Amino acid sequence: MAVNTNGTKNPLLIEVQDLKTYFFLHEGLVKAVDGVSFEIREGRSLGVIGESGCGKSVTAQSLMRIVPSPPGREVGGKILLHLRSKDSNVEEVVNVLELPPNSAKMRSIRGKKIGMIFQEPMTSFSPLHTIGSQIMEAVLIHEKNIDKKTARLMTIEMLARVGIPNPQRLVDAYPHQFSGGMRQRAMIAMALVCGPSLLIGDEPTTALDVTIEAQILELIKDLQEEFGMALMYISHDLAVVGQMVDEIMVMYMGMTMEYAKTDDIFDDPLHPYTVALWRSIPKVEGKLERLRPISGTLPSPYAVIPGCPFFSRCESRMKGVCDAALPPLIEAKPGHKVRCFLYGTSSAVSQGNDAAGNN
Amino acid sequence: MANTEEPLLEVRDLKKWFPISKGFFQRGVGYIKAVDGVNITVQPGETLGVVGESGSGKTTLGRCITRLYEATSGEILLRVGDRVLDVTKIKGDDLKLFRRSAQTIFQDPYSSLNPRMNILETVGEPLLVNNIAHGRELEDRVTEMILQVGLRVEHLRRFPHSFSGGQRQRIGIARALVVQPKLVVADEPVSALDVSIQAQVLNLLQELQDKFQLTYIFISHAMSVIRYVSNRIAVMYAGRLVELGDKTEVLTHPRHPYTEMLLNAVPRFSERRVIKRGVTRGEPPDLGNLPPGCVFVARCRYAKEVCKTTPPELRDLGSGTIASCHLADELELTGIRGAAV
Numbered sequence: 280m281a282v283n284t285n286g287t288k289n290p291l292l293i294e295v296q297d298l299k300t301y302f303f304l305h306e307g308l309v310k311a312v313d314g315v316s317f318e319i320r321e322g323r324s325l326g327v328i329g330e331s332g333c334g335k336s337v338t339a340q341s342l343m344r345i346v347p348s349p350p351g352r353e354v355g356g357k358i359l360l361h362l363r364s365k366d367s368n369v370e371e372v373v374n375v376l377e378l379p380p381n382s383a384k385m386r387s388i389r390g391k392k393i394g395m396i397f398q399e400p401m402t403s404f405s406p407l408h409t410i411g412s413q414i415m416e417a418v419l420i421h422e423k424n425i426d427k428k429t430a431r432l433m434t435i436e437m438l439a440r441v442g443i444p445n446p447q448r449l450v451d452a453y454p455h456q457f458s459g460g461m462r463q464r465a466m467i468a469m470a471l472v473c474g475p476s477l478l479i480g481d482e483p484t485t486a487l488d489v490t491i492e493a494q495i496l497e498l499i500k501d502l503q504e505e506f507g508m509a510l511m512y513i514s515h516d517l518a519v520v521g522q523m524v525d526e527i528m529v530m531y532m533g534m535t536m537e538y539a540k541t542d543d544i545f546d547d548p549l550h551p552y553t554v555a556l557w558r559s560i561p562k563v564e565g566k567l568e569r570l571r572p573i574s575g576t577l578p579s580p581y582a583v584i585p586g587c588p589f590f591s592r593c594e595s596r597m598k599g600v601c602d603a604a605l606p607p608l609i610e611a612k613p614g615h616k617v618r619c620f621l622y623g624t625s626s627a628v629s630q631g632n633d634a635a636g637n638n
Numbered sequence: 639m640a641n642t643e644e645p646l647l648e649v650r651d652l653k654k655w656f657p658i659s660k661g662f663f664q665r666g667v668g669y670i671k672a673v674d675g676v677n678i679t680v681q682p683g684e685t686l687g688v689v690g691e692s693g694s695g696k697t698t699l700g701r702c703i704t705r706l707y708e709a710t711s712g713e714i715l716l717r718v719g720d721r722v723l724d725v726t727k728i729k730g731d732d733l734k735l736f737r738r739s740a741q742t743i744f745q746d747p748y749s750s751l752n753p754r755m756n757i758l759e760t761v762g763e764p765l766l767v768n769n770i771a772h773g774r775e776l777e778d779r780v781t782e783m784i785l786q787v788g789l790r791v792e793h794l795r796r797f798p799h800s801f802s803g804g805q806r807q808r809i810g811i812a813r814a815l816v817v818q819p820k821l822v823v824a825d826e827p828v829s830a831l832d833v834s835i836q837a838q839v840l841n842l843l844q845e846l847q848d849k850f851q852l853t854y855i856f857i858s859h860a861m862s863v864i865r866y867v868s869n870r871i872a873v874m875y876a877g878r879l880v881e882l883g884d885k886t887e888v889l890t891h892p893r894h895p896y897t898e899m900l901l902n903a904v905p906r907f908s909e910r911r912v913i914k915r916g917v918t919r920g921e922p923p924d925l926g927n928l929p930p931g932c933v934f935v936a937r938c939r940y941a942k943e944v945c946k947t948t949p950p951e952l953r954d955l956g957s958g959t960i961a962s963c964h965l966a967d968e969l970e971l972t973g974i975r976g977a978a979v
Contacts, residue, residue, distance in 0.1 A: 330832040330833060330834060331832055458921055460921055461921075488691035488692055488859065488922075489691065489859065489861070489900065489903045489904060490691060490899055490900060490903045490918040491691075491918070491921065492903065493902075493903035493905075493917055493918045494918055494919070496905075497916075515832070515833055516833075516905070517907075518862075518904075518905035518906065518907055518910075519905050521905065521907060521910035522905050522910050541910065545907060545910065555834070556833065556834060559833060559834050559836070559837040560833050560836070560837070560862070561836075561837075561840065561860075561862040561863050561865065561866035562862055562865075562907065563861050563862045563865055563889070563901075563904050563906060563974050563976070563977055564906055564907065564908055564974060564975075564976030564977055565908075565976055567865070567866065569841065570837035570840060570841055570866065571837065572834065572835070572837035572838040572841060573834040573837070576802055576804065576835075577832075
């Protein structure tokens with residue numbers, strides 16, 4: 280399946296509008312995701328970047344409706360999923376947030392329409408059942424007219440596709456018999472066996488060694504193209520995300536700070552947080568300059584911040600402006616959104632770029 | 639790094655084998671050869687970066703050097719003043735002298751600090767057990783040290799749980815440096831930290847190195863971090879040292895096929911959205927059952943018959959690089975071109 284290069288032609292797959300997922304804890308209210316909007320078109324890919332606690336994983340969990348509840352709850356916004364059956368053009372739009380998490384409809388979406396791979400493959404498999412039986416279970420739950428024998432064949436075929444050697448034998452192996460890289464391959468097989476339209480990877484290679492990571496990234500990218508899937512790739516590692524996706528959303532304290540095409544994020548980052556993040560990471564290429572750390576630390580997750588959440592650490596902060604009100608997410612350049620007063624206050628303003636002093 | 643100087647540390651044919659035992663009687667059935675014949679010299683004032691994947695033996699090597707593990711065989715010689723300590727054999731007062739001279743900074747700032755000890759006790763403990771300072775003097779030295787690492791006096795009586803990951807790593811650094819060591823083994827000191835905090839700690843380590851003329855053995859799996867801190871780079875694979883050389887040489891002109899694979903696996907900003915097809919293959923070997931020839935043979939795209947049967951020796955290949963590969967002279971390997979400074 281050819282991935283559309285200009286992107287705009289592919290039909291919408293998922294639209295997230297002003298998503299808010301809060302955690303109601305004894306210690307206070309944590310706004311883990313606080314008004315995030317994005318969309319992914321069929322066959323396209325979005326990367327979500329941010330440090331721990333920025334809300335990137337909770338955003339993904341909200342799409343799957345697997346936010347631990349209580350204490351977590353999606354309190355606002357919409358997640359519109361466009362469901363199309365493969366053989367007809369009938370389109371159904373579902374607001375995932377209106378479905379009870381354990382309803383039949385949601386369960387049919389979870390796993391079949393949206394597949395997910397996690398960071399730690401050991402905890403994602405039950406140690407008591409064979410790899411094969413767990414992948415087969417996914418098939419048998421979602422495809423009512425498939426019998427066990429066919430499911431087993433599908434499982435073996437999928438294991439072979441993700442690069443498990445000797446799948447006829449290893450389909451009956453237990454998770455502990457696999458190495459970390461093999462387990463991650465098996466988890467990818469489990470996520471893809473029902474042919475989802477969207478694959479979410481939540482730091483799927485963070486626990487792996489770099490040579491194994493390269494293999495898994497390549498595999499995910501190959502399968503995305505082969506199956507024509509959309510991909511949402513979550514990571515703290517800018518370099519990894521840069522390889523994998525068409526667009527990148529930078530998150531901080533539960534909010535979208537910047538959202539643009541991958542090239543624009545790397546070549547022309549607008550938000551001071553994105554710029555600071557870029558300067559603070561060591562790189563394998565280019566001039567060896569002294570790293571410039573982001574000053575300060577993340578605010579407490581319970582803190583109520585009236586203005587921009589990055590204010591206390593920002594080098595370009597404007598007192599009396601940025602700490603007074605939350606800057607809106609505006610389109611500073613065509614297709615390049617940023618939440619920062621340096622670029623004005625509304626979408627109409629575009630001359631803010633010169634004042635910002637691009638680095 | 640002037641090679642005319644006497645080395646601070648010499649590691650000769652170091653081996654650390656962990657016995658594997660099985661069954662009710664815990665019969666020994668073999669060995670995990672975590673470190674298997676490593677030779678390294680470290681010059682005073684330099685940073686030697688040790689890079690490798692999990693299971694490569696880099697942590698075990700570091701732990702043998704600071705004698706957190708007893709080496710199975712081999713020699714570790716540390717120069718302290720005009721004396722040379724034979725690390726694997728020392729006892730008594732010499733061991734105390736060694737403990738003052740070589741210290742470790744650990745990876746995980748959450749599990750490496752005792753939750754029941756406040757910062758004064760944590761950082762002061764090495765002074766106390768090594769009989770260096772007591773009472774008022776101890777408190778003064780601890781205070782001075784925590785100021786050096788960017789903590790504040792009011793932090794002294796607080797406990798680890800009230801600090802962030804970055805601050806805890808600063809505490810770990812203060813604890814290592816308070817005895818004024820010469821050699822510091824930093825084992826993945828920034829891997830557990832968020833990206834924005836990593837830079838603070840890396841810069842702090844460099845400032846302290848300049849201020850106290852420290853020598854670092856910096857262990858990391860992250861090539862970008864290794865490039866940032868090191869003068870020379872040692873590459874380990876399956877318990878062996880496969881390549882050692884000047885930083886820029888190793889990064890731009892690797893001489894061992896494993897180094898090439900490792901460098902090509904690193905995602906690069908300049909080549910984003912280019913996932914290079916098939917740059918890496920296979921997985922590391924079982925350390926309890928290593929192949930008879932080269933340990934990398936199963937994954938090496940250049941392997942020949944000789945590689946399967948004969949283990950390669952580390953050889954000096956000129957331009958300061960040593961590598962253990964039979965084919966090092968004939969191969970033209972590619973590194974990271976943009977890594978040249």
